[in-house]
Amino acid sequence: MRIGELAARAGTTTRTLRYYESRGLLPARRAGNGYRTYDESDLRLLRQIRTLQDFGFDLEETRPFVECLRAGHPEGDSCPASLAVYRRKLDELDSLIGQLSGVRDTVARQLARAELAAEAEAPGGPEPQCELGGDW
Amino acid sequence: MRIGELAARAGTTTRTLRYYESRGLLPARRAGNGYRTYDESDLRLLRQIRTLQDFGFDLEETRPFVECLRAGHPEGDSCPASLAVYRRKLDELDSLIGQLSGVRDTVARQLARAELAAEAEAPGGPEPQCELGGDW
DNA sequence: TGTTGCCTTGACGCCAGGGGCAAGGATTAC
């Protein structure tokens, strides 16, 4: 199959496939006319890449999975290098989520404080909000 | 005060201050010789920007806070536009944290599954890990 | 008078992951 068909079947673009090839991630055979040629196994590699990318893995992090599949393993994560990437990613995610949660709480506190200050500055203002019900 | 001093006092660089100016975020007066001139209130604006940047706000999101201070309000978040940014950021953070948590759990499951498969494939292998204790 | 040291503008680089276009060759359909 040629590049357009592979791209269509994987739900991506030819530009992306050429980019992966330029990174050495998904090299293609060439037909006599210079056209890139792919087979079903390439589709499998490509799907592995896209799945991990959807998880937020960057391209380099998908490399061990791709090489694992190319080496004949049944799954991209059947190799130690892939497991190492999983573990590192898990740590990264935990750290990032922790950080973001901290920021989230800080922002929430700032918001609450600023809202209180605004309400104090505009007493009996335009937003009584929830007291004693509205007109419904 | 000139640009180098302001940068030093805010813990940032002159390049950064010129960049902010190019974005219209922190314009400077000019001395007769063309040098940028700042005062204490600029330092305050700059600190507001840096604080929000540290929270992961991008530059444009800091603009309402800066304008609020410049308008004479005691705090950068004393204005409705700033509160709106807080709320939007809070939503973004919640959404992002939720997404990342989902990915985290997926990766964790994949890792556990792949580790089990690897162990099944190498029975009595090199990592008995926690059963019946080691040599200690 | 030189030599630092700060200042000015302008311009390119960088990171990822491609988008988009140009100029041309190959193939296929009618």
Next chain:
DNA sequence: GTAATCCTTGCCCCTGGCGTCAAGGCAACA
């Protein structure tokens, strides 16, 4: 025959927030 698709390579563009020169001007101190 020729028009419509496909394919090729190569090149510049984009985002954010600056870093890093480069070439030159201004100020202060010895």
